[in-house]
Structures are given as C-alpha cells and as structure tokens.
Amino acid sequence: MDGEFYMVFSIVIPLYNNLPYTEKCLQSILLHTPKEPLFEIVVINNGSTDGTGEYLNAFAARHSRTIFRAVSNPENLGFARACNQGARLAGGAILVFLNNDTLVHSGWSSALIDELSSQPETGVVGARLLYPDGTIQHSGVAIGGNRIPYHIHRGLDKGHPVVSNRRRFRIVTGACMAVHRGEFLRLGGFDEGYVNGHEDVDLCLRYDAAGRHVIYRPDCVVTHFEESSEGRLACCQANTHRTFFKWGRILRQDDFNFQFPETERQQPDTPLAFSLKICAPDRRCCDWGDLFFAQGLAKALCKRGHGCRIDYMNEWGSRDTDIDIVVHIAGLSRYYPKPYNYNILWIVSHPSRITPQELASYDLVLVASSKFAPKVKAMTHTPVHTFLQASDVEHFYPFPEKEKDLD
Missing domain, CATH: 3.40.50.2000 (Glycogen Phosphorylase B;)
Structure with a gap:
C-alpha cells in the first residue's frame, strides 16, 4: 500500500461533560492499547461546559506521538450524530465506538480487531462490560418476553461460565462496539432519530437483517460506569417507541437461547x-x-x-x-x-x-x-x-415434602 502508514482502527469517543471520566478513559487507552497496529483517537466533544475542551487540547500537546483528534461542537448533538461525525472523520478501516465513562483493560482492542479481521461474516463485535465492582454489566443483549431488549446477564460474576465464551447475539451495546468503517457508512451509520438510547439496538438489528453476524467477545474487557452522562435517560420512552415502530414485527423473545454456556x-x-x-x-x-x-x-x-x-x-x-x-x-x-x-x-x-x-x-x-x-x-x-411436563427449576419450585399426582 502506498504511503508511510496504514491506519488500522479509529477509537471514536463521543462525550458531553464528565471530565473526570474522560481523563481516566484516555489514560486507560494509552496504558492498555498496543502501539501496533496503528490506531488513532477521535473525540467528539458535544459542547461540554466543564473544561473538557481545554483538557483535550492539553492532552493532545502532552501526547504528541499519539494520533489524536478532538472536534468541539457548539452544542450537544447526542450520541448518534456525534458517532456518525466521528466515523466520517476517522481514518481507520475499523471503527471502535467507546463511551467516555469506561476503562479499557489489557487486550481489549486485540480481541475486537481479531474478530473483524478473521471472521468475514462478522459485522459488529461487542465487549464484556463490567461494573466497577467486577460484576457483569453487559455480555450481550437479549429480547425478553415483553419484546424489550435487555442485558441478559447483568449482575453475574465476571467469570461466570455463561459469559465466558464467544457467541452470536442479535444485539450488543454501543458502549464498546467495533465495526468496519466502510460497511457502517454504507448502512447509514447510527439512526440520528434516536436521542441517547437504542441507537445500538437499531444498528445491530440492521446488520442482522442484512445477514451480518453480531458477536460478543468476552476477551475484550471494559469497565463501564453506566448511565453517567447527563440526560442519558431523558428520551427513553420516545426511543423505545421508535424501536417498536421500526422493528416491532421482528422483536421476538430470544433470551432462552443464551441461558446456558455456549460450550454446552x-x-x-x-x-x-x-x-x-x-x-x-x-x-x-x-x-x-x-x-x-x-x-x-x-x-x-x-x-x-x-x-x-x-x-x-x-x-x-x-x-x-x-x-x-x-x-x-x-x-x-x-x-x-x-x-x-x-x-x-x-x-x-x-x-x-x-x-x-x-x-x-x-x-x-x-x-x-x-x-x-x-x-x-x-x-x-x-x-x-x-411426554410429561418438564418443570424448569428457574420457573417452578415444587415443595419436595408434598407429593403431587401430575396425572
């Protein structure tokens, strides 16, 4: 390839205020992301008012060997518009969308790049996200009986067998998500009709509808201080209505497909x-x-x-x-x-x-x-x-001292 370098992936971070989280997030990236393959950090500052802009300028000056770009918008454009803006500016063949209220762990980027580089059927890859106490925040998103997508394994121990293997879902969270840049742009990016919620659900369902796989990689580990952004849930109801309007016909329960370790x-x-x-x-x-x-x-x-x-x-x-x-x-x-x-x-x-x-x-x-x-x-x-009724112990708890005539 002509030129002095090839940008493999771009880390796109949309943010609004919460400067202490941003500082820790960027430091964790520098600490835990190998210098090769080549990557860049693209920060979209959505009109922060807490000194974030000044900090980003100082960060760029201190880390001149890191390929770092910060764009400041005059107002908060929301998650979807900021991510799409970052995707268009990015130079990497792979985009890694990352929330600013996260801390990446060792090996995090290698898992994402490996998945998209070695598995041609994969369109989206997500991470094992942990709460600060080490329990699971995200290991894939399932659809419940009420047709609402939810984090199926939330609260489990980080080493639980059910979250420890690569597996295919229909949805993973956008708090840490990687895609091929060209394909992402061809599919239209994030739907900007959403406001800070369900953008990742909609995007993953579009990939799934196109026959592309959405994969959870447990070897990409990230700590996530969930819902720390201001106004994070302000449009929850409107976002849910938009998802049902677009996808209601195919939102079917699938959580029973993920209630056992993938190895089984x-x-x-x-x-x-x-x-x-x-x-x-x-x-x-x-x-x-x-x-x-x-x-x-x-x-x-x-x-x-x-x-x-x-x-x-x-x-x-x-x-x-x-x-x-x-x-x-x-x-x-x-x-x-x-x-x-x-x-x-x-x-x-x-x-x-x-x-x-x-x-x-x-x-x-x-x-x-x-x-x-x-x-x-x-x-x-x-x-x-x-063929007798099978009582799933997750739903039924019979009293052993009471004999029952099931006939």
Missing part, C-alpha cells in the same frame, strides 16, 4: 427450526403457565443446537414457511396446523376438549399423562407418546 450448545447434523404455539392471547400475557413450559422447552431445544421461537395466539396466522416443526401446547383454543410443517400436539391441559378430528390433523401427539395417553391412543390413528 450441541452441533446437530441437521439443525431444525421450531415454533412453539401457546394459547396466551398476546405478549402482554407474561404470566400464563404454558408460557413458562414453552420457555423451558425452547431453552432445551436451543441447547441442542436448534432454532426456536414462541408464538402467542395472535401470531398463529404467520405463514411459518421458515419453520420445520410446530409444537402446539394445547390449551383452551384450537390451533389449525399448516400442511407444510411437521405438526406436534402436546396435551398438557384440558384433555377433555381434545377431539378425534383435532388429533387427526397432527403428525404426532404427545400426552403429559401416562394415565390419559391410552385414552388418546384409542381416539386416533396418529402416533401418540407419553
């Missing part, structure tokens, strides 16, 4: 796509019993290397052409199987409501009762097997 995930020869149909009317019904059975089953299927989603009753009309196997957890409402899926009826409740006509529409019937299974067999030519 099996690799089947033929991974299957499952849809679990439950009778809860919609996603506002978050305490129905069949939901908890579905979550336990979904977790078990994901652990065996299969894909899984949970469909509420108002979602039964989806075409399901991407689904191999449908499991209907029987309740008060009847599901009408689609002929191109392999359809399983799991009778866990209301067995008296089951009719021979309904049984005949399935490829397989499972009965959560060894006593009732023979009665079902007598009603149909469809194969029938006993």
Whole structure:
C-alpha cells in the first residue's frame, strides 16, 4: 500500500461533560492499547461546559506521538450524530465506538480487531462490560418476553461460565462496539432519530437483517460506569417507541437461547427450526403457565443446537414457511396446523376438549399423562407418546415434602 502508514482502527469517543471520566478513559487507552497496529483517537466533544475542551487540547500537546483528534461542537448533538461525525472523520478501516465513562483493560482492542479481521461474516463485535465492582454489566443483549431488549446477564460474576465464551447475539451495546468503517457508512451509520438510547439496538438489528453476524467477545474487557452522562435517560420512552415502530414485527423473545454456556450448545447434523404455539392471547400475557413450559422447552431445544421461537395466539396466522416443526401446547383454543410443517400436539391441559378430528390433523401427539395417553391412543390413528411436563427449576419450585399426582 502506498504511503508511510496504514491506519488500522479509529477509537471514536463521543462525550458531553464528565471530565473526570474522560481523563481516566484516555489514560486507560494509552496504558492498555498496543502501539501496533496503528490506531488513532477521535473525540467528539458535544459542547461540554466543564473544561473538557481545554483538557483535550492539553492532552493532545502532552501526547504528541499519539494520533489524536478532538472536534468541539457548539452544542450537544447526542450520541448518534456525534458517532456518525466521528466515523466520517476517522481514518481507520475499523471503527471502535467507546463511551467516555469506561476503562479499557489489557487486550481489549486485540480481541475486537481479531474478530473483524478473521471472521468475514462478522459485522459488529461487542465487549464484556463490567461494573466497577467486577460484576457483569453487559455480555450481550437479549429480547425478553415483553419484546424489550435487555442485558441478559447483568449482575453475574465476571467469570461466570455463561459469559465466558464467544457467541452470536442479535444485539450488543454501543458502549464498546467495533465495526468496519466502510460497511457502517454504507448502512447509514447510527439512526440520528434516536436521542441517547437504542441507537445500538437499531444498528445491530440492521446488520442482522442484512445477514451480518453480531458477536460478543468476552476477551475484550471494559469497565463501564453506566448511565453517567447527563440526560442519558431523558428520551427513553420516545426511543423505545421508535424501536417498536421500526422493528416491532421482528422483536421476538430470544433470551432462552443464551441461558446456558455456549460450550454446552450441541452441533446437530441437521439443525431444525421450531415454533412453539401457546394459547396466551398476546405478549402482554407474561404470566400464563404454558408460557413458562414453552420457555423451558425452547431453552432445551436451543441447547441442542436448534432454532426456536414462541408464538402467542395472535401470531398463529404467520405463514411459518421458515419453520420445520410446530409444537402446539394445547390449551383452551384450537390451533389449525399448516400442511407444510411437521405438526406436534402436546396435551398438557384440558384433555377433555381434545377431539378425534383435532388429533387427526397432527403428525404426532404427545400426552403429559401416562394415565390419559391410552385414552388418546384409542381416539386416533396418529402416533401418540407419553411426554410429561418438564418443570424448569428457574420457573417452578415444587415443595419436595408434598407429593403431587401430575396425572
């Protein structure tokens, strides 16, 4: 390549006030970032009023051998606009977005650069973020049953097995996030319609929709003094509404896919796509019993290397052409199987409501009762097997001294 050097990555830091955090952040970068490959620091000062501008000028003078640029905006433009501004100014092939209320640890940048350099399918890579007490703040973002993205492993010990392996998520946090600069700009950068929240959720979902992988790298470790910026949560509700407007149709629960160490995930020869149909009317019904059975089953299927989603009753009309196997957890409402899926009826409740006509529409019937299974067999030519309810101990805590007749 012509020229004297090649800028490998640019660390883009948007900030507004909180000068003590900025000082510690920049010092940690100098201390823990190797001089090679070549990198630069690009700071976007969003109209700080606490002496940050003067400090940045002095920092540049003291560290003249560090490639450092600071741009001062006359007002606070917000996270998205500042990051996009920094991305356009950056000279690195890789962008590392970093909050100013962070302290990077040894090896942090090497993990990010390695991921984007060695894994061509990766579009976004995120870090293991720790609270100052050493517990987990972020190790990937999951979507809960309420369809809200959240930090699934928040509060766990930093060495917990569930946070200790590289794994694919749909979303990682923007507090420390790396991307290829060219691809980031082609995708439009951060959506500037957000104001200090959900920008990272939206960006990651756009990468995911484009078929690009969003990866969590636990060997990139950063301490994060979360939500330290002024006005950090002022637009929380508006940001959430914008995310639902843009992505509501695909915001499906996936947290059951991350509730076990990645090393325990099996690799089947033929991974299957499952849809679990439950009778809860919609996603506002978050305490129905069949939901908890579905979550336990979904977790078990994901652990065996299969894909899984949970469909509420108002979602039964989806075409399901991407689904191999449908499991209907029987309740008060009847599901009408689609002929191109392999359809399983799991009778866990209301067995008296089951009719021979309904049984005949399935490829397989499972009965959560060894006593009732023979009665079902007598009603149909469809194969029938006993398959008892599995009680996930994360949801159900039976009293051992009380005997229960589960039949």
